[in-house]
Each structure stands twice: as structure tokens, then as C-alpha cells.
Amino acid sequence: MRHMQILKAVVEPLIEQALAQVGITNDHWRSMLAPSRELDQGDLSLPCFPFAKQLGKAPPAIAEALAEAMATHEAVGEVNAVGGYLNIKASPTWLASTILQSPQTHGHPFGQCQPTGRRILIEHTSANPNGPFHVGRARNAILGDSLVRLHRLYGNEVRAEYYVDDMGKQVGVLAWALKHLSHEDVEATLEGREALNPKWKGKADHERVRWYQAAQVIRQERADKEAIEQEIGRMVHASEHGDQDVLDDFQAAYQPVLDGMLTTLARLGINFDTFTKESMFVTNGDVSRLMEQFRGFDIHGTADNGAEFLDLGARGLKGKTEFFFRRGDGSSLYATRDIAYHMWKWQQCDDLINVLGEDHKLQAKQVGMTLTELGQKVPEVMFYSFIKLPEGKMSTRKGNVVFMDDLLEEASEQAAAVVGVLRPDYEEEEVKAIADAAGTSAVRFNIIKVSPEKGFTFRWEEALAFEGGSAPFVMYSHVRACSIVRRCESEGIDVDAEMSKVVNSIPTEMSSGMVGLLRSIAVHNDVLAKAVNDCRPHLFANQLLNLATCFNSFYRDCMIVIDGEVNTFNLQVSEVARRLMRTGMEGLGIAPIEHM
RNA sequence: GGGCGUGUAGCAUAGCUGGAUAAUGCGUUGGCCUCCUAAGCCGAAGAUCCCGGGUUCAAAUCCUGGUACGUCCGCCA
Structure with a gap:
């Protein structure tokens, strides 16, 4: 389910044609075709400034000409030229039908990619x-x-x-x-x-x-x-x-x-x-x-006392180039064992x-x-x-440490206090279960969401923040999606049956909440791929936050059950988002609880 | 001294394979619960993107010189 790549694949030949009409035949533009900044600008944008020199025309005029020359396609909703940019907006209807027709929308491991067969060994912690x-x-x-x-x-x-x-x-x-x-x-x-x-x-x-x-x-x-x-x-x-x-x-x-x-x-x-x-x-x-x-x-090389090393300076290492692998007494060093x-x-x-x-x-x-x-x-x-x-x-020796056990206890307690205020009618046991899930997830997410190379100062109030860009925020959106399912069931609606229906009347006019959610769903797996391949989990954390935010706006704009009647299209989109949120939360170790 | 990393609103961050008005959360502030969970939503204010120079039609992003902080430079693990 990598819809933005599909869109790009659809749009590229159209642009190529249009460019040829205008007189550009080289290939440099492909790397310039990028996701737009703002939703109202479009989905993909092509800056036309580099063409100015070879065409001897102003960029805005080139963009206009390209917009004129673009052939139509069902995936392309709108093409316009603004200030030297060619903006291409995906048709929300196309986006929706591509998402809903995707095999993964109906298959079981929803939100999960196909097995790659690659075996990865990840060593971590080893404290x-x-x-x-x-x-x-x-x-x-x-x-x-x-x-x-x-x-x-x-x-x-x-x-x-x-x-x-x-x-x-x-x-x-x-x-x-x-x-x-x-x-x-x-x-x-x-x-x-x-x-x-x-x-x-x-x-x-x-x-x-x-x-x-x-x-x-x-x-x-x-x-x-x-x-x-x-x-x-x-x-x-x-x-x-x-x-x-x-x-x-x-x-x-x-x-x-x-x-x-x-x-x-x-x-x-x-x-x-x-x-x-x-x-x-x-x-x-x-x-x-x-x-x-x-x-x-x-x-x-060998040192005076018989210790042995490799001189990595000969291989381009700067600074101290002797890499010792054996002590004078013949025993090995940590690094030697690490190589083995x-x-x-x-x-x-x-x-x-x-x-x-x-x-x-x-x-x-x-x-x-x-x-x-x-x-x-x-x-x-x-x-x-x-x-x-x-x-x-932090130093164990000096005693200025925060133990994980203490942090998790504190996280649970503070989360319990929050749940107690927000849900005064819940049983004590229920409160505790929710608080545990929210507390530990919050601690995890707080660390995952920032890029690893950035210095990190531990602060209680941040580790235990339960709103805004936090794990409980994502959890809450997921819970709302779950409660929609519960609502459907209580109204006697068969959700599985609704999901297997083919919606052939996808609305042409959609609310901003709907469009925003579709867009977020569309890029979800692209971001996952990038996060995995670049070893940058925080990218996916940000995507999950974005998905949850978009879901909340969707939730505001799109009712699913009104007077016992279900809107099948809205339900299907909600379900796609729900399952993407669930698998995404599992992917970051956030507890995907269904009630909170 | 040398290597590597970081510096973005009051605070914490995203953006770093160059592209439009620099994005998000906290905080400040104004609105929204007869309706699927308000841990939510919609709006406002708030930025010399560490400093100087360079490359480019275009620089938070690339190059260069500073600067501040972190980290490493055991025959430790």
C-alpha cells in the first residue's frame, strides 16, 4: 500500500509528455518532483525555475504552459500553476478507491507489508x-x-x-x-x-x-x-x-x-x-x-611488552591508529572478542x-x-x-540515576491519576490496566520520537506527558476508532460484511478531515519503508502522530453511524486507519488497547 | 590538540538527498460537548533557523571559517 509511489508512477509519464511539448527532454526533473508542503497546494509539486534558462522564459509562464499541456488522468484531480510551481493534486476519489481496493485492506495482516525473506540480526542493549x-x-x-x-x-x-x-x-x-x-x-x-x-x-x-x-x-x-x-x-x-x-x-x-x-x-x-x-x-x-x-x-605490529596491534592508519584511520587486539600477557581484549x-x-x-x-x-x-x-x-x-x-x-557510581523501575512506577501512578479524573466511573482494576499501558507507552514514545543523534535530557514532566504528541494521544485516536466498531455492533451492524462491500459511489466532494486522513494513509507505508531502511524510527513515530491527528479531524467531520444507519464508505476508511494505527503502535511498542 | 555529533519561537522537537508563507507539541490566548470517548477539535499570538563568508535562479538544508555544548582519542569493558 504505497499510494504516493503509485501516484508518482502515474504522474511522471504525464509530466514527461508535457515537458516534451514545452521543449524539455532531459531527466533531471525527476528528482525535483516532490511531495508538496501544504495540502491546498496539491500532493506533488514540480518547481520550474531550472527550466527558465534553457527555455528563455519566466518560471511562472513555464508552469502555466506545463499545466496546459498535462493530459488528464483519473488519478489527477487538479493541476495548477502557482508562482513557478506546477502543482498536481491527486483526485481524492481515486485515492479513496485505490486505498479501499488495495488487497491489504481486505487481507488479514492489514497494514503489514509482504514478507521480504530478509534475515536481520539486531543486537541492542547488551548492558x-x-x-x-x-x-x-x-x-x-x-x-x-x-x-x-x-x-x-x-x-x-x-x-x-x-x-x-x-x-x-x-x-x-x-x-x-x-x-x-x-x-x-x-x-x-x-x-x-x-x-x-x-x-x-x-x-x-x-x-x-x-x-x-x-x-x-x-x-x-x-x-x-x-x-x-x-x-x-x-x-x-x-x-x-x-x-x-x-x-x-x-x-x-x-x-x-x-x-x-x-x-x-x-x-x-x-x-x-x-x-x-x-x-x-x-x-x-x-x-x-x-x-x-x-x-x-x-x-x-608488536609493542615492547609483546602486546599486539593492527595499524589502521595504513587503511586511513586518523588520530591514534594502533588498534590493540592482544595484551602483553597474551589475553584478548573486548574488541577482539567483539570481532569474533x-x-x-x-x-x-x-x-x-x-x-x-x-x-x-x-x-x-x-x-x-x-x-x-x-x-x-x-x-x-x-x-x-x-x-x-x-x-x-547519569552515573550509578555517583548515585544520580533514575531507575527504569521507578520511572515506570511513577508513570503508572501519574497515568492512574489522570484516568481517575477523566473516567471517574471506571473500576479500580480497569484504571490500573489503562494506566499501566498509557504510562509505559508514554515513556517509550517520548524517547522514540526524537532523532537518536540528538542529545536528550530526561525530564519527568516530558516523559509523563499524556497529551499532544504523546503515546496516549495516539492511543486515544485508536480507542475512538475502536469505539466506532463497538457502536456499529451495538446497532446490529455487521462490520465484516460492511468491509467486504465494494463502495461504488465514492463521494466526489469530501470534507477536509476525510481528504487529510486519506493522504496520511496514502503515505503511511512509504514512511515505514524509509524509517526501516534508514534506521530512523522517529520518522515512523511522527507518521503515527500525523495519522492520529488526521483521524481526529476525520472523526470530527465524518459520522459513521447516524440514526442506526451506517455510512459504509466512512466506516471502511475508518477501519483502514484503525488497523494502520494498531499495527503502527505495535511497531513502536505502544500498547494498542481498545478502551481508555 | 585531533575525530565525530548537535545548535531551529519562552521550552522540547520535526524538517537537513537545496525549492513556495519554516511544521508539531508544551506553555500563553479565544472558541467548540442534546450527536460514534473533549487524553479531542477549530482559531490567535509567538522565529536574526548559533555567528561570519561562499556556491546557486533558490540555502534551516550544500561548502568554508568561527563559536557553544556533548562524546571519543586505555595494552578498560
Whole structure:
């Protein structure tokens, strides 16, 4: 259902003919034919300024001449020339009948594109399992999951993957703390800091992070800190050489934390298909084989202490060009394992997408260049800028964090307060269900709707905004569409039967609400395609907002049931919009509830 | 110091493969519920698109030089 492309395909030959009549035969104009800015200007516009020179005529005159020369077509409603622009307006009747006759209007996976057969592996989040999810980490998870959902909506076969960092210092510290510190030790060390929120008692990510935090303090302050550092160092070293006992200890330490984090993510509708442990590439020998292979490269180098690197300067990398892949003691580095991981991932998909914070840009560049060196493809990466607090950067260490669990609680509570005022007659249980859906969706949408590279400052009042350009706004439009269906049913109207009717008397005069909605429906899947192919979910968020806004105007202008009589045309358009809203909401992880 | 990113009404953003009067939400402000949910709709006010230079018939958009902020420049992960 990509109607704007259909329109363009219809209009292009007409324009080509008209241009030929006027005396233009080259092809440059094709890229200039673009969607118009304003609805009253038309749907497609062609600026005529570039033709002025070669024709020796003023642009407005050329536009006039083109408008004259344009052949008529059922898809083209109106052609006019305004100030050097040739404006072409689609016939609303044509638009409506194309939309309603589209196979997807009647088929089941409505609003969904055809399966493409492409297998995409999207790796996102992959946060270190050492503490609860905070909103600083949330952008990765929310953007990544939206990408997963949008790719599925588009028809791709997607696997959502979490790379578990199960070795190295962070987990090492956690494991050490859990082994050596008692509950009392921890509380004594953290005295004066914010206590564990009683609400999260029993949730391992919240409980165990206190051990981690206490260890961080002790590593700085305690008298035997050197001995501690040595012990942690030994464990980390063992893990990096694939010592299975140590890795098992580590897993026992982090797994409950990871499970707690995943519980939080699940509340936001974020789930993963597969988890891959970093240590796998050490224990299965991939990493050592890889390091051997690097030795044969002409850009390979060795430092004084035996550490090894690739000199990527020879491949055009600027700045510090030595990319170390092996320490002096022979162990591998994070990036080395990451390369082994990528080679493994490439065996399982057609396209690879990683979601990474902007701090990983250099790292990703190095990994990408090394993959090229290995004859591998380079993954596509979506980078995002960090979420910070008005007071500055979020840091678990400093304690200025907003935990996702707390944010979601707050979101539910505030949403419940709103629902309580707006719907005083609802049962408590009903209010809670609506508030949960609205709250978590609002938090997600608030993050999705801005472009990832933009810096983001977390503000409660924005995260919990329930009107205007928010998730509840979209949800509300969808609910209205649902209530139309309910209304039809209560009037004894068979909606399925109405939907399968062929409307042969599409009105020639339509309200602005109707035309606006048809236009929004027409571009919907074009925007989806762009959002997916360019890795920019916010484009689709904006489209969904636009669709909801247009639906609200349509709702004002077009009654569907009057005195028990149904207007079949209006109902069909409403249903198309409703299902597009529903699938679109699912594509962004907004709860498509039918009542609120 | 070098690389990358960002700078658009009071606030938060969209627009960045050049095209018309710079779009949206919040906030401010005026209207709309005998009618499918007013979490809505219709209107008003509000902009030196960070600054300078350049390319072009045309620049928020491209080039260049500044500037402010973020981020990276471990044999950490």
C-alpha cells in the first residue's frame, strides 16, 4: 500500500509528455518532483525555475504552459500553476478507491507489508549485568526494540540479540563482592547513601548492585585494597583465558541481576530472542584463531611488552591508529572478542544492525575496518546520544540515576491519576490496566520520537506527558476508532460484511478531515519503508502522530453511524486507519488497547 | 590538540538527498460537548533557523571559517 509511489508512477509519464511539448527532454526533473508542503497546494509539486534558462522564459509562464499541456488522468484531480510551481493534486476519489481496493485492506495482516525473506540480526542493549536498568541505558533498549518491531512490521525476519558481557572487570567486581561481603558489610559501607527502595526488595538487580557499589568504595578505601585488587585481577585474568570455574562463578553472580533487568525491559514490551555470552568466543577458540590470523596481516605490529596491534592508519584511520587486539600477557581484549562475535553473527543473517551509544563510535569504526580486512561485511550501526539528567550525566557510581523501575512506577501512578479524573466511573482494576499501558507507552514514545543523534535530557514532566504528541494521544485516536466498531455492533451492524462491500459511489466532494486522513494513509507505508531502511524510527513515530491527528479531524467531520444507519464508505476508511494505527503502535511498542 | 555529533519561537522537537508563507507539541490566548470517548477539535499570538563568508535562479538544508555544548582519542569493558 504505497499510494504516493503509485501516484508518482502515474504522474511522471504525464509530466514527461508535457515537458516534451514545452521543449524539455532531459531527466533531471525527476528528482525535483516532490511531495508538496501544504495540502491546498496539491500532493506533488514540480518547481520550474531550472527550466527558465534553457527555455528563455519566466518560471511562472513555464508552469502555466506545463499545466496546459498535462493530459488528464483519473488519478489527477487538479493541476495548477502557482508562482513557478506546477502543482498536481491527486483526485481524492481515486485515492479513496485505490486505498479501499488495495488487497491489504481486505487481507488479514492489514497494514503489514509482504514478507521480504530478509534475515536481520539486531543486537541492542547488551548492558553490563551489574545493576538495575536506568533511563540512561533506556535509549538503546527502546530504540533497538522499536527497530526490531518496525523491521518485523515491514516484513523482515528479525532476531533480537543480547550480547552478555559475562567476563571482565565489572562482573569480576560483582562476583568478588558477593563472595566476600556480608549484608552488614555492604550496608555499613554504603551508609549515608540512598537506601534500597523497599519496593524493589527481592529484585536481584536492585539488591546486588549494592554489593557492587560497596565493592567500588572498598576498592578505593580499605587498607587491604591492593590484595583485593590482586584477587579480582586473578579472577578477571582467569575469565579471559576461559577458566570455566571462574566463568561459572561469574554467571552465578550476574544471572539474577540480568534476569531482573530483563523483567524491567519486559514491562516496556522489550524482549530478546537470543542471548550470546562473550566468553563463548574465548572458550570455543575463535578468539585465539582470530589473533593468529591477525599476525599474518601486513598491518600487524608488536609493542615492547609483546602486546599486539593492527595499524589502521595504513587503511586511513586518523588520530591514534594502533588498534590493540592482544595484551602483553597474551589475553584478548573486548574488541577482539567483539570481532569474533561479529564473524559469528554474519554466518546467521543477511543484515546486521547494532545499536550503540555515541561513545562507541571509534570502537565500531575499528571493528568495522578490521572486519573489512578479514573480508567480512561491516554491520550497520545506529548510534544514539546519551540521556542525561538536568543536573548532568547519569552515573550509578555517583548515585544520580533514575531507575527504569521507578520511572515506570511513577508513570503508572501519574497515568492512574489522570484516568481517575477523566473516567471517574471506571473500576479500580480497569484504571490500573489503562494506566499501566498509557504510562509505559508514554515513556517509550517520548524517547522514540526524537532523532537518536540528538542529545536528550530526561525530564519527568516530558516523559509523563499524556497529551499532544504523546503515546496516549495516539492511543486515544485508536480507542475512538475502536469505539466506532463497538457502536456499529451495538446497532446490529455487521462490520465484516460492511468491509467486504465494494463502495461504488465514492463521494466526489469530501470534507477536509476525510481528504487529510486519506493522504496520511496514502503515505503511511512509504514512511515505514524509509524509517526501516534508514534506521530512523522517529520518522515512523511522527507518521503515527500525523495519522492520529488526521483521524481526529476525520472523526470530527465524518459520522459513521447516524440514526442506526451506517455510512459504509466512512466506516471502511475508518477501519483502514484503525488497523494502520494498531499495527503502527505495535511497531513502536505502544500498547494498542481498545478502551481508555 | 585531533575525530565525530548537535545548535531551529519562552521550552522540547520535526524538517537537513537545496525549492513556495519554516511544521508539531508544551506553555500563553479565544472558541467548540442534546450527536460514534473533549487524553479531542477549530482559531490567535509567538522565529536574526548559533555567528561570519561562499556556491546557486533558490540555502534551516550544500561548502568554508568561527563559536557553544556533548562524546571519543586505555595494552578498560
